[in-house]
Amino acid sequence: MPILPRLRDPADRIYYTLVVAIGGALMIYFALVPVLGLNVAFHFYLMLWITMASAFNVSSGFSGYLPFGYVAFYGVGAFTTAILVKKAAFPVFLALPFSGVAGLVLALLFAPTLRLSGIYFGIVSLALAGICRLVITNMPEEITGGSFGLQLGSRAHPVQAFYVMMAVMVAALAVILWLSRSRLGKALRATRDDAEAAEMMGINVPRVRLYGWLVAAFFPALCGGVEAWYTNVVDTETAFNTLTTAKTVIYAVAGGLGTITGPIIGSVVMVWLDELIWRQFPLLNLLILGLATIALVLFLPRGIVGTILRRKPQWRRYVP
Template identity: 55%
Template structure:
């Protein structure tokens, strides 16, 4: 077939793919090496743990919000359930914490499967139902017998292992989340999900099984917050219903992911790293005005870059899209 293209464009496309892959994996490797050596230099372990956890949560949220357009306002439910699954596994079932984390992931996914019928809803209805389920989870756990969940006071896990082990567990989960995201972005499932996000009815008319694809994305989105919640419980050694199901966890995750740009692999990573650092810097320089300044920065970001840092960059400079995953 006679193409209207020039050979240069073909070469450029292939080179762009190579550059994109190299950039992405290079960036991930640098970040991971950086995070991996922090405990060796006795750096600010808690800050880096928190950053890795937020990146994991934002990446997990991206699977459902960025790739399919579903915004789960009750996303914290999976984080809280993961935390409590770990707590109960360690304190009540006497399980090793190393087994308790995968157990938390399984429990999170099973809970996701249980409430998967809510995916029949869309838009604000799904968001509200999701938020309600998170509140129900919080109340239910607070009302459960103290010997199981610790009631409203929560559970004190104490020092389960050395703290660094929890840190490295979070690093592993982060790696898994980023690898899953980069696989999803390149996979056929990822393309199906993006099509569903843009127009579910048209996607279905073109042969995409919308229900099944959404379910896969949903289950992926439930796995990582459950793992992160479990590891957070391990790292801090304590959990209670108020903090484990704090709606602010959802809010911060959404803000971080949106700040970078939903729907891209890089967006949630960049948004989280930038905002967590900005938060830290503001807190150090202006402890009293911390929340005020951070709020103003986030408002400005949403106002001037509604698609997030990465999304707005690629919209302004479409050629960059080739190099960004």
Template identity: 50%
Template sequence: MASSLGGVAAPAEGRSGDARVGRIRISLWIVVALGVVLPLLAAPALTENLSFSFYLMLWIILCTSFNLVAGFTGYMPFGYVAFYGVGAYATGVLHKTYGLPMPGALVCAALAGAAVSLLLAPTLRLKGVYFGIVSLALAVIFRLVVSMLPEDITGGSMGLILARANDPQTTYYVTVAVLAACLAAAGWLAFSRTGVALRAVRDDADAAAIVGIDVTRTRLKAWVLAATFPAVVGGLEAWYTNAIDPEASFNILVTAKVIVYSMAGGLGTLLGPVLGAGALYGIDHLIWQKFPVLNLMFLGIIIMVMILVFPRGLVGSFAQRFPLLRRYIP
């Protein structure tokens, strides 16, 4: 009898413990998200120079959304900047050429990012470096196509000037709202059944399929969500600077920085990309102020040192150092 009762109690205690850990992780993520969003929301009241805070938000959004596909599915899209560029041009063309108000243009930019992700969905059949190379090639193709479109629509190789859209403060507050939505969406995905399925697919797709997980549909959910936010970021940056051109909108350096920032913080966790983006963008900004000509060289050196010291990223290395706390890290 005692043995039977013990056998029943253990699984119940295990489920209770897992639920408690889950609640702690969700609570910690809410605290982190509020700790990021609220100070940035208050920034306009504290300073007139919003540029640093604005671009910090953009990098956090880009790294968080990138983590949804790279950290949760194991895919490494080297051409991730394609979504950013498509969103920038969708916003600019719809606003300047067709007169759509900026909020509506941003919604259409999100839809354009999702549509492009569905168009590129067949590339998810590829694995490893082959997927990365194909996505990089597609980003280059998008840049060339945009450059060759009629100048009266996209501005050709010179791009577009959106002088009538100049409203940096409104752009800033809209970006805060997008940041909050991105962090909320990432948290929802990570703590939902879809997030569990994604991690199972990432670790072993064949085993996940055997236990009944729809591998293709699960990957596609993360892929579409991960494409929507960078498209909005491209639109926000176009709204803030009032200028778009193919070289800047499809600059591969954007993807490179997103990958480095995310990996420095720790892919596969919610906290990692936020921490990595905040730390490295802050360092990058300070270096650029002190050494405007050699900033990329010094940033590269710092990144190399960080990777050598923290090979699993800041969060991953912390979890390795303190394994008992690993399960509580969101």
């Protein structure tokens, strides 16, 4: 049985060949990281950021929303796994799906804000993330661990967590790949470009936006859960750190929103750059990274992949 479906368009054949080749190479590489004794922590976070940036791309690149409070899903996912494991004695593998569900529930609670657009949506989303953090901070200490947070004790298993993170990344990329070629993906893009016109073309805009929003919320919540397991500790300070949103946005924008490869390449380049700068200039890490980001935005405002496709529009059909 052929790996690729029967495709009448040669461009589609190239597209899916690239998907299988790049995806396969990435999977083999990541799968071999613990086996070959490479830096597990670095690659764990690389996969985490690829997933976060790719899921953010659904919200921003596909749907046109810029949620400045994106960390809320991540933080709620982290606390869901931690509370279920520590307080309800759930096995980690059973607790993790609940993190995703918690992300979906939070997305539904935030759904009324999808009526807003542009900067107003971004600011409200930031405020809601702050509210989430306050709510969890002020919950009884016996549930969330108060200012000390929750420690998962003997549950830590970095290599297992690494492979679960890999599975989450592969699932996220597969869903986004499907979405980008699906009717829902086209409806989302039309809504992003002109919501009123899309509605007059028969698109149920609120419903389509909600679907995109749910996809964008599910994966960061899972990432939060897996990271809680990996680091073995969760507290509100780190789980709801705005730097998580900032990095997600920067990595996605650096690669180029609206494509699948953009956030992947953006994450690879920026995480690698971050690591390099941190090693060479540990005290000036954030300053230099900030300057690098400014340079990137100034010289490649559409991101790496976006700029390439701008210059070579004929490649658009082939690049995932």
